[in-house]
Each structure stands twice: as C-alpha cells, then as structure tokens.
Amino acid sequence: MPARAGVRRRTLVLALGGAALAAALAVVLSVVLAGGKGSTPASVVTDIADLSGIPQRGLVLGNPLARVTLTQYVDTSCPVCKDYESGTFPTLAREYVRAGKVKIETRLLDFVGPSSPRGRALVLAAARQNRAYQLLELLYANQGDEARDWLTDDLARALARHVPGLDVERLFADAGSAAVASRAASFDAQATEDTVRGTPTFVLTTPDGVRHLLGAGSPGIEPFRRALDKALAG
Amino acid sequence: MTDRTLRLAVAAVAAAGTGVAAYLTWVHYHPEALVCTRGGGCETVQRSGYAVLLGVPVAVYGLVAWSAVLALVAWDAPAARVAVAAIALVAVVFAAYLVVLQLAVIDAVCVWCMVNDAGLVPALAVLGWLRARPAVDVARAGPEA
Numbered sequence: 001m002p003a004r005a006g007v008r009r010r011t012l013v014l015a016l017g018g019a020a021l022a023a024a025l026a027v028v029l030s031v032v033l034a035g036g037k038g039s040t041p042a043s044v045v046t047d048i049a050d051l052s053g054i055p056q057r058g059l060v061l062g063n064p065l066a067r068v069t070l071t072q073y074v075d076t077s078c079p080v081c082k083d084y085e086s087g088t089f090p091t092l093a094r095e096y097v098r099a100g101k102v103k104i105e106t107r108l109l110d111f112v113g114p115s116s117p118r119g120r121a122l123v124l125a126a127a128r129q130n131r132a133y134q135l136l137e138l139l140y141a142n143q144g145d146e147a148r149d150w151l152t153d154d155l156a157r158a159l160a161r162h163v164p165g166l167d168v169e170r171l172f173a174d175a176g177s178a179a180v181a182s183r184a185a186s187f188d189a190q191a192t193e194d195t196v197r198g199t200p201t202f203v204l205t206t207p208d209g210v211r212h213l214l215g216a217g218s219p220g221i222e223p224f225r226r227a228l229d230k231a232l233a234g
Numbered sequence: 235m236t237d238r239t240l241r242l243a244v245a246a247v248a249a250a251g252t253g254v255a256a257y258l259t260w261v262h263y264h265p266e267a268l269v270c271t272r273g274g275g276c277e278t279v280q281r282s283g284y285a286v287l288l289g290v291p292v293a294v295y296g297l298v299a300w301s302a303v304l305a306l307v308a309w310d311a312p313a314a315r316v317a318v319a320a321i322a323l324v325a326v327v328f329a330a331y332l333v334v335l336q337l338a339v340i341d342a343v344c345v346w347c348m349v350n351d352a353g354l355v356p357a358l359a360v361l362g363w364l365r366a367r368p369a370v371d372v373a374r375a376g377p378e379a
Contacts (some may be wrong), residue, residue, distance in 0.1 A: 199267075
C-alpha cells in the first residue's frame with residue numbers, strides 16, 4: 001500500500017515537526033516573557049510592622065504575662081517566612097500582641113540558605129539588646145534569594161542602623177560570641193522536640209501550658225485568629 | 235520487551251506524571267501550603283516568573299500533557315502512539331530547558347519539578363519512542379513497504 005505509507009510518512013513528519021516547533025516556541029516564549037524577573041532587593045527597605053510600645057524582652061514580643069504563647073520557628077532566608085512576616089505578623093502584633101493577650105516567641109533555624117546562620121546570629125545578638133523583632137522585620141523586608149549569600153556585612157550594618165537604639169558595634173561583637181552560638185544550637189534541639197519539619201512552623205501554648213503544633217507555612221491570618229481565639233476562650 | 239509491557243510502562247509513567255503535575259498545580263494555586271524544608275528547598279521555582287507561561291502555570295501545561303498521554307495510551311491506535319511520541323518530544327525539550335533554568339538561572343531546585351523533568355519526562359521519551367518505532371519504520375520504508 002504505497003499511498004498509505006506515504007500518508008503515514010507525512011503524518012509522522014508533521015507530528016514530530018509540529019512537536020519540535022511547539023517545544024521551541026514554548027522555550028522562546030518562556031525566556032522572553034519571564035526573563036529578567038529578579039528577586040534581589042535594589043535598595044534597603046525600612047517600611048516594617050509598627051512594634052513601638054510593645055514590650056520586647058530577648059526573643060519574646062508582648063506582655064510576658066500573656067496567657068497564650070505563639071512560638072514561631074523561622075529562618076531569616078526563608079521566603080515563606082517573609083510572606084508570613086509581611087502579611088500575617090503585623091495583624092497578629094496589632095490584634096493580639098499589642099492588646100496583651102498573646103506573646104510571640106521566635107526560635108530561629110538556619111538551614112534554608114548560606115545567609116541563614118549569619119541572619120540567626122544577628123537576630124540573636126539583637127535580642128540581647130531587646131531589639132530582635134525590629135531587626136528580624138528589616139531582614140525579611142530586605143531578604144534576597146535564599147540560595148545566595150545575600151546578607152552581607154554591609155547590608156546587615158545598613159539595616160541595623162535603622163533600628164532605633166541598637167548598638168551596631170555591640171551587635172556585631174555579640175553575633176560572633178559563644179553565648180549566641182550556644183543559644184542558636186538550643187533552637188535546633190527545640191525544633192526536633194517540637195517535630196518541626198520546615199519553616200515557618202507555629203506552636204501554640206495554651207493557658208493550661210499544653211503545647212499544640214499549630215501548623216506550617218503562611219496560611220494567612222484566619223487560621224491564627226481561630227486558634228488564638230479558641231485558646232484565649234479556653 | 236513486549237508491546238503490552240511497554241504500554242503498561244507508559245501508562246504507569248503517565249499516571250505518575252499526572253500525579254506530580256496535579257500536585258504542582260494545586261500548590262501553585264495554594265501558595266499558603268508552601269513550607270521551606272531541609273533538602274527540599276522553598277519551592278522558589280514555583281513562585282518564579284518562569285512558573286507561568288502566557289498566564290497559565292507551567293504545571294497546568296504538564297497536567298494537560300500527562301492527561302493526554304494517559305488518554306492516548308488508552309486509545310492505543312497507531313496515530314495515538316505517534317501523538318505520544320510527539321508530546322514526549324515537546325516535553326523532553328521543555329523539561330531540559332526547565333532543568334537548566336532551575337540550576338543556572340533561578341538557582342533553586344523544586345524537588346517535584348525535578349522528579350518530573352529529569353525522571354518521568356525522559357522515561358516517557360524513551361518508552362514513547364520505543365512504542366512509536368514500528369510506525370516510524372513503516373514510514374521510513376516509504377512507498378515500497
């Protein structure tokens with residue numbers, strides 16, 4: 001059947017040729033439409049959540065006598081933590097922490113990227129001056145690509161200068177201290193104890209002292225409102 | 235390897251690909267489910283500008299392609315085999331491009347994308363070619379066949 005074989009050959013050539021063309025078109029479109037969309041911040045961003053007037057001691061934000069504690073495991077290079085810090089944290093701080101109902105405790109992990117250990121050490125050092133949350137918020141506001149070493153000394157210094165009352169030289173000295181290293185290591189053990197598998201992860205301590213794994217990721221404010229309201233009512 | 239075995243293998247790979255693409259599509263539309271994990275990265279790839287093509291998530295194209303392969307395997311006519319090979323050709327070129335993007339441009343790896351791009355798609359290309367080969371041989375033989 002010569003004619004049939006000829007049709008088959010044409011069909012095959014058309015199918016594979018069309019496929020090759022479609023593949024090339026998809027690649028070209030992707031390059032043209034998405035190319036150049038970088039994520040590295042061009043300049044220092046200083047617009048962060050308003051924490052003025054909220055008590056802060058070490059890594060605890062809020063009334064130390066608050067009946068409910070929200071523990072957040074975060075990494076300074078974690079982009080999902082950034083989503084949470086910029087989207088949900090300001091509302092939590094305003095509605096629950098400033099009102100004295102809930103206190104937030106931060107535990108820093110350092111597995112996401114090459115800048116994670118430096119970010120953790122700097123925030124721990126800032127906690128020794130009771131200014132951890134301002135620096136943490138600034139780090140998230142200026143976070144770079146998690147796969148790169150984005151947190152340079154120059155950037156860290158520039159950000160630290162935007163935290164009112166923070167002694168920058170002391171900050172850098174403390175960041176390299178044995179005390180900070182020891183505290184950092186303790187977070188890893190606590191994360192294992194709380195079965196933390198990623199960041200951000202949240203643990204709720206209810207008024208009866210029981211710890212509940214609340215969840216992970218950046219789910220928005222509503223799940224937090226439900227859990228916190230229930231804990232406060234209990 | 236018998237044709238029946240090859241057909242089952244293509245079906246298994248397509249089913250796995252459909253599952254991975256469905257998960258990636260779901261995550262694309264539910265970014266709140268993303269978490270940074272040890273060794274698993276932060277799914278930065280999923281949130282990069284390259285994750286969307288012409289307003290449609292790349293994962294959706296994958297889901298459509300894998301579903302089409304599943305349907306074509308079920309149909310199993312000679313034309314269906316050629317169509318699977320054609321889809322595999324498009325997929326293998328685009329998957330190679332996506333792997334290069336992850337390693338060299340985005341500088342982050344999405345584990346499930348790699349399972350698809352470096353595992354399932356090449357497997358489909360090999361299996362799809364093996365199944366389409368009789369049709370290719372007939373066509374290559376030309377009018378004398």
